[in-house]
Amino acid sequence: MAQGNFEVVVAGIRQLTPRVREFLLRSAGGAPLPEYTAGAHVALHTMSAERGLIVRHYSLVGGQDLADDARDTYRIAVQREDHARGSAHIHASFEVGTRLRIGPPLNNFPLDRRDANVLLLAGGIGITPIFSMARSLVRRQRNFRVFYAGRNAEGMAYHGELAQLAGERVRFHYSDTQGHPDLEALLREQAEGTTVYVCGPARMIEATQAAAARLGWAPARVRSEMFGAGFSGVATPFEVRLRRSGRTVHVGADTSILDALLNEGVPVLWDCRRGECGLCPLPVVSCNGAIEHHDRYLSAEEKAAGETLCICVSRTRGGELVLDA
Ligand SMILES: Cc1cc2nc3c(=O)[nH]c(=O)nc-3n(C[C@H](O)[C@H](O)[C@H](O)COP(=O)(O)OP(=O)(O)OC[C@H]3O[C@@H](n4cnc5c(N)ncnc54)[C@H](O)[C@@H]3O)c2cc1C
Numbered sequence: 001m002a003q004g005n006f007e008v009v010v011a012g013i014r015q016l017t018p019r020v021r022e023f024l025l026r027s028a029g030g031a032p033l034p035e036y037t038a039g040a041h042v043a044l045h046t047m048s049a050e051r052g053l054i055v056r057h058y059s060l061v062g063g064q065d066l067a068d069d070a071r072d073t074y075r076i077a078v079q080r081e082d083h084a085r086g087s088a089h090i091h092a093s094f095e096v097g098t099r100l101r102i103g104p105p106l107n108n109f110p111l112d113r114r115d116a117n118v119l120l121l122a123g124g125i126g127i128t129p130i131f132s133m134a135r136s137l138v139r140r141q142r143n144f145r146v147f148y149a150g151r152n153a154e155g156m157a158y159h160g161e162l163a164q165l166a167g168e169r170v171r172f173h174y175s176d177t178q179g180h181p182d183l184e185a186l187l188r189e190q191a192e193g194t195t196v197y198v199c200g201p202a203r204m205i206e207a208t209q210a211a212a213a214r215l216g217w218a219p220a221r222v223r224s225e226m227f228g229a230g231f232s233g234v235a236t237p238f239e240v241r242l243r244r245s246g247r248t249v250h251v252g253a254d255t256s257i258l259d260a261l262l263n264e265g266v267p268v269l270w271d272c273r274r275g276e277c278g279l280c281p282l283p284v285v286s287c288n289g290a291i292e293h294h295d296r297y298l299s300a301e302e303k304a305a306g307e308t309l310c311i312c313v314s315r316t317r318g319g320e321l322v323l324d325a
């Protein structure tokens with residue numbers, strides 16, 4: 001097992017909506033799992049008989065209501081995507097008793113509890129970290145509002161729980177009947193100096209940032225987390241050889257090079273996992289298949305030169321890739 005990972009057992013399953021299922025993951029040995037703060041997520045490592053290793057990331061929900069889950073338990077909610085590989089595998093194969101590995105909690109979307117006024121903004125399955133933040137703010141009696149948009153109430157995970165938790169501070173938006181929300185109007189109604197935490201589809205995050213910019217808000221007042229990463233194509237498995245250590249790691253069709261290396265305990269740097277931040281690129285020593293660059297960080301010239309590659313989203317079309325790591 002790669003260092004820092006934990007073995008857990010699926011201890012409970014709840015169907016929240018037709019497409020979203022909640023899983024309770026309990027520490028296999030009964031020891032407490034690491035503590036985390038609202039906005040954190042874990043990497044879930046699972047093996048598919050057909051597709052091999054699949055690593056996907058899921059936000060920690062924290063609890064069903066105001067009370068925290070027990071210290072040996074994490075709660076996640078997974079939406080089954082239509083085209084999908086990882087989430088479909090999880091829905092199809094996880095049952096009570098299934099054992100799997102998870103990475104330690106990471107938080108790239110931390111809630112600053114010093115914010116005087118907070119607007120939590122969720123789109124679809126983006127509710128998972130937002131629900132956890134709402135719990136945290138209710139418990140600390142902070143000023144906040146929450147806006148949760150989805151197609152309709154039946155398809156929105158934690159709809160009832162959020163209504164119960166946040167009372168009149170929550171506003172629901174149903175796009176089937178109400179169309180797209182007017183995010184600029186929403187921001188305009190907020191108290192002076194409000195900080196926004198938004199999690200949802202890329203379009204919603206971009207629209208929130210654009211609305212804030214039009215209103216003259218400082219960019220730092222909009223904090224976001226996007227679930228979809230940079231890759232959505234058809235991929236081929238291949239081998240990565242690490243020149244310095246001489247190790248070879250298999251990268252399955254449903255896994256990034258980054259996740260395959262982390263799974264084997266290879267120390268590599270990363271942050272965004274979307275091909276944007278520039279922390280993960282590694283020098284390419286050789287590659288006997290075509291490199292597919294899926295990042296937005298490297299320039300067109302750097303991509304054409306093929307001397308470096310963002311391991312979070314880019315890959316090859318088969319063969320062996322040798323990296324200087
Ligand atoms: C921080 C974070 C928190 C998240 N929290 C939640 C949550 O609470 N609930 C939820 O339902 N979803 C969450 N997600 C999304 C989740 O991790 C999956 O992306 C989602 O379940 C869809 O996975 P899929 O395998 O079904 O779809 P796919 O489209 O197969 O894969 C989704 C992502 O996996 C990566 N990937 C797949 N194949 C490759 C490949 N060949 N090469 C490189 N990368 C590849 C890509 O990043 C891709 O965008 C979160 C994502 C992040 C980053």
Ligand code: FES
Pocket residue numbers: 269270271272273274275276277278279280281295297310311312313
């Ligand atoms: S982790 Fe940010 S570019 Fe790869």
